[in-house]
Structures are given as C-alpha cells and as structure tokens.
Amino acid sequence: MKKILFLNLLFIISVFAQDSDSLNDSLRCRLNISKDIQTTDKWFSQDKFLHFYACTSIVGLSYHTLVCRLKRDEEEGKIYSISFTALVGLGKEVYDKKKKGHFSWKDLCWDGAGIAIGYFAFIHRY
Secondary structure (H helix, E strand, O other), X not given: OHHHHHHHHHHHHHHHHOOHHHHHHHHHHHOOOOOOOOOOOOOOOXXXXXXXXXXXXXXXXXXXXXXXXXXXXXXXXXXXXXXXXXXXXXXXHHHHHHHHOOOOHHHHHHHHHHHHHHHHHHHOOO
C-alpha cells in the first residue's frame, strides 16, 4: 500500500512540475490545431513519466488481481502480468503510429523500465 501511495505522490508532483509552455504545445499537438508543430521526442518529459508510471501500476495491479484475488499460480501471475503490460505499451505505440504518425522507441524504453520496477516492487520476493 505504501508503494502505491508513493507512486501516486510522484505522479502528482510530475503533473504540477511541468512548465506551461510545453503543456500548451502538447495541447496544441493533441488537438491538431497546427500541423507545423513538431514535438521532439525527449528522454525526460511528463509523457515518459506517464509511460513509466502506467506500466509500473499495471504490473502491480494485474499481478495482485490474478494471484491474490483470482487465486492463480504465482508463476502464471508473473508471466501474465508482465506480458499483458508489455502488450499494452506496444499497443499504445502502434496506436500512436497509426493515429499520430509517430512511433516512439523512447516510450517503449520507459515502458520497459516501468515493467522492471513494477516487477521488483510488487512481484519479486527476497
């Protein structure tokens, strides 16, 4: 429970820490107001943190649901939760490529980091 509260706190801080200019550019890009705006794919941005946060959360929540609530085998829960999260991340990038015309390998790297941290925070037992 403390881990999830900590992750939620990090998420809230990141949302308020973003400057308004990049938020306005992001909003213009999402609304397709101007086709001339080319957003650069930075390694560190709110979007990357959201990829990381979402994947970490999905790993923990899906593992908890499978193993603790549905009483599945722990090994099966590990495989399903990690695979499901990876498919969600990859599906998001395929969707972005189809709808927005940009596939981001950096987003996939942050998804992988989120999966790894989710595994060690919620699944791995010492």
